[in-house]
Amino acid sequence: MFLVGLTGGIASGKSSVIQVFQQLGCAVIDVDVIARHVVQPGYPAHRRIVEAFGTEVLLENGDIDRKALGDLIFKQPDRRQLLNSITHPEIRKEMMKETFKYFLRGFRYAILDIPLLFETKKLLKYMRHTVVVYCDRDTQLARLMKRNSLNREDAEARIKAQLPLKDKARMADHVLDNSGEWSITKRQVVLLHAKLERSLEYLPLRLGVLTGLAGIVSLLYLLTRYLLEPQVSSSLEV
Ligand SMILES: Nc1ncnc2c1ncn2[C@@H]1O[C@H](COP(=O)(O)OP(=O)(O)OP(=O)(O)O)[C@@H](O)[C@H]1O
Numbered sequence: 001m002f003l004v005g006l007t008g009g010i011a012s013g014k015s016s017v018i019q020v021f022q023q024l025g026c027a028v029i030d031v032d033v034i035a036r037h038v039v040q041p042g043y044p045a046h047r048r049i050v051e052a053f054g055t056e057v058l059l060e061n062g063d064i065d066r067k068a069l070g071d072l073i074f075k076q077p078d079r080r081q082l083l084n085s086i087t088h089p090e091i092r093k094e095m096m097k098e099t100f101k102y103f104l105r106g107f108r109y110a111i112l113d114i115p116l117l118f119e120t121k122k123l124l125k126y127m128r129h130t131v132v133v134y135c136d137r138d139t140q141l142a143r144l145m146k147r148n149s150l151n152r153e154d155a156e157a158r159i160k161a162q163l164p165l166k167d168k169a170r171m172a173d174h175v176l177d178n179s180g181e182w183s184i185t186k187r188q189v190v191l192l193h194a195k196l197e198r199s200l201e202y203l204p205l206r207l208g209v210l211t212g213l214a215g216i217v218s219l220l221y222l223l224t225r226y227l228l229e230p231q232v233s234s235s236l237e238v
């Protein structure tokens with residue numbers, strides 16, 4: 001199995017593209033979903049966020065108020081870093097668990113939706129392929145303003161807070177251009193999936209694990225035989 005990291009910019013279409021991969025039966029790991037999961041009440045990250053940011057980032061039912069927290073860290077990079085240092089290790093652990101489950105189920109590749117793949121770089125070394133969901137700046141701005149009911153100034157500020165989408169596209173192995181009609185994007189996703197499925201890059205890990213298992217089984221077999229065999233020399237001595 002190999003890993004494919006999918007990223008893009010705010011409102012560039014990542015979630016929409018990931019849905020198509022899901023419909024195609026792919027192994028999808030959504031970091032946003034994991035990020036929401038690990039901050040639920042009862043989880044260590046939830047307790048540490050409340051300790052660090054206070055109860056004003058809580059909703060009445062005890063859940064984290066993601067909007068309040070987002071607003072709080074938006075203009076304060078040091079607090080953003082603090083939040084990341086709490087949540088990122090927990091997110092990575094969950095991602096590894098999910099990846100392992102898909103590996104056991106025999107998937108050839110798993111696609112991970114990682115919004116800040118190129119910014120944080122931490123997960124980049126595990127990705128055999130990187131995919132950027134791109135759209136031109138005007139389209140991105142218009143879709144963001146519409147989806148989040150933002151004025152132009154706020155939407156522009158949010159786009160500016162990230163690496164430019166064009167730079168990300170240059171760094172990626174594959175670019176899905178989502179500037180136009182949705183049907184055109186969908187076709188690109190289907191083609192990319194077919195290409196990744198055809199790739200033989202899943203073989204080294206699978207063969208490695210099978211060889212390792214075969215080695216362990218042989219070792220156990222030899223050990224069992226040795227332990228169960230009558231000790232001829234010692235019985236002669238008696
Ligand atoms: N090709 C398209 N044509 C028209 N609208 C689109 C297209 N692709 C996505 N959208 C719309 O643009 C908005 C942003 O898309 P989406 O939520 O998939 O982006 P995203 O990259 O996951 O965003 P974020 O990271 O900010 O959550 C959504 O409202 C979606 O319905």
